[in-house]
Amino acid sequence: MSALAEICINKGYNVSGSDMTDSYLLDKLRNQGAKIFIGQKKENISDDINMVIYTAAIHDTNEEFVAAKEKNILMMNRAAFLGQIMREYSNSIAVSGTHGKTSTTSMLSTIFETANLDPTILVGGNLSSIGGNVRIGNSSHFITEACEYVDSFLNFNPKIAIVLNIEADHLDYFSGIDEIKASFNKFGKLLPSDGAFIINGDNENTKDILFDVQAKIIKYGRNEGNNAIITDIDFTDTGFGIFNLSLDGKSLGRFELSVPGLHNIYNASSAIIASLISGIELETVRANLKLYKGVGRRFETKGHFNDALVIDDYAHHPTEIKATLAAAKKIKRDRIWCIFQPHTYSRTKSLLDDFSEAFFAADKVIITDIFAAREKDPGDIHAKDLVEKLYQNNVDAIYIKEFDEIVDYLSKNVEGDDIVITAGATPIYKVGEMLIEKA
Numbered sequence: 001m002s003a004l005a006e007i008c009i010n011k012g013y014n015v016s017g018s019d020m021t022d023s024y025l026l027d028k029l030r031n032q033g034a035k036i037f038i039g040q041k042k043e044n045i046s047d048d049i050n051m052v053i054y055t056a057a058i059h060d061t062n063e064e065f066v067a068a069k070e071k072n073i074l075m076m077n078r079a080a081f082l083g084q085i086m087r088e089y090s091n092s093i094a095v096s097g098t099h100g101k102t103s104t105t106s107m108l109s110t111i112f113e114t115a116n117l118d119p120t121i122l123v124g125g126n127l128s129s130i131g132g133n134v135r136i137g138n139s140s141h142f143i144t145e146a147c148e149y150v151d152s153f154l155n156f157n158p159k160i161a162i163v164l165n166i167e168a169d170h171l172d173y174f175s176g177i178d179e180i181k182a183s184f185n186k187f188g189k190l191l192p193s194d195g196a197f198i199i200n201g202d203n204e205n206t207k208d209i210l211f212d213v214q215a216k217i218i219k220y221g222r223n224e225g226n227n228a229i230i231t232d233i234d235f236t237d238t239g240f241g242i243f244n245l246s247l248d249g250k251s252l253g254r255f256e257l258s259v260p261g262l263h264n265i266y267n268a269s270s271a272i273i274a275s276l277i278s279g280i281e282l283e284t285v286r287a288n289l290k291l292y293k294g295v296g297r298r299f300e301t302k303g304h305f306n307d308a309l310v311i312d313d314y315a316h317h318p319t320e321i322k323a324t325l326a327a328a329k330k331i332k333r334d335r336i337w338c339i340f341q342p343h344t345y346s347r348t349k350s351l352l353d354d355f356s357e358a359f360f361a362a363d364k365v366i367i368t369d370i371f372a373a374r375e376k377d378p379g380d381i382h383a384k385d386l387v388e389k390l391y392q393n394n395v396d397a398i399y400i401k402e403f404d405e406i407v408d409y410l411s412k413n414v415e416g417d418d419i420v421i422t423a424g425a426t427p428i429y430k431v432g433e434m435l436i437e438k439a
Contacts, residue, residue, distance in 0.1 A: 014033075017035075021038065080155040092142040094160070100264075103294075148180065160195060181208045197213055201226040257289065260331070297429065299311060314424070334419075339406060340424055342355070
């Protein structure tokens with residue numbers, strides 16, 4: 001939302017908006033002339049407002065939503081508004097998938113920006129090279145994340161679409177994996193016949209989303225049968241990926257990353273393909289991809305506690321946790337601590353068995369209370385249920401409720417050659433910051 005507000009300001013509109021708490025993003029908007037309210041109240045909807053943009057997280061009982069309706073103000077959800085903006089760009093790239101959207105969007109952003117293509121970028125994290133989560137360019141290139149939650153991405157108008165993976169998630173909205181795959185298929189059908197649908201061909205669910213898609217389909221992965229094939233994978237001592245990639249039988253050569261993990265090799269492969277389709281020279285893509293050093297809350301090195309390495313990651317789905325811990329395993333260190341805060345009751349309950357098998361690569365696991373986000377506590381799931389499941393799977397896991405108690409426990413038990421990873425789409429990153437301050 002802050003990125004869309006900044007685009008509107010840049011186009012000359014008077015922008016106001018609200019949030020529940022203050023942040024550096026709001027300070028940035030204030031400095032650009034936006035009027036910001038803390039707290040969502042009906043008084044914030046003044047008579048001179050011409051249009052109200054709202055997110056999927058806003059319910060129809062929200063005071064501002066109700067006030068806008070009563071005043072008959074034109075209203076549009078965030079995804080539909082973003083879709084209208086995308087119509088203004090001839091080369092719009094939408095990055096979708098259950099995992100990896102922010103990292104892949106940031107990789108593309110680094111490639112395009114460093115190639116001097118002056119793209120407009122919307123990314124779901126803090127990308128240091130653009131100074132935040134948005135960059136406003138003056139070219140035909142537009143790069144954005146595309147989330148499937150509440151079918152948001154079906155409002156978009158992409159020329160190129162990437163599907164990084166498809167798994168069961170957002171089960172507070174979708175009935176199951178079949179409905180999720182149907183949504184991704186509709187997403188593919190949005191593409192024009194001269195567009196491109198770039199698909200992770202190794203993911204078991206992507207094969208079911210390709211029917212009636214008019215755009216060119218390009219599948220990538222390690223398996224034979226993909227259009228782009230990843231081979232000769234290696235990792236540096238810091239876990240950074242190195243790999244070869246071929247496309248339609250032609251070798252594109254070797255690529256080196258400055259971010260860790262096999263999952264980022266897959267992310268990078270999709271970014272390479274989208275960049276080449278957009279007309280960027282191969283050697284420029286190769287050089288610029290290596291310049292990408294990560295984005296906030298995606299395997300982000302926060303610092304050290306004494307000599308122990310402290311890392312934060314947004315991982316909040318079982319597959320993401322596995323990928324994060326696998327990346328940590330590539331780093332030449334001793335024990336891995338994972339401090340995890342589950343995100344939403346519905347996800348924790350529906351994927352409890354998957355979560356119980358996601359932490360095998362960690363030596364020590366600490367689970368804290370579920371972060372409710374948009375939900376209310378149903379009373380039938382607790383963080384302790386996950387700890388019990390982990391214990392049954394012989395994972396060394398404990399439950400600690402308060403962040404300061406977690407920090408105190410870590411400070412007494414973490415050793416110099418350990419890795420401490422905070423994980424979750426929640427304020428759990430504060431634990432790492434508090435631990436570093438305690439050093």
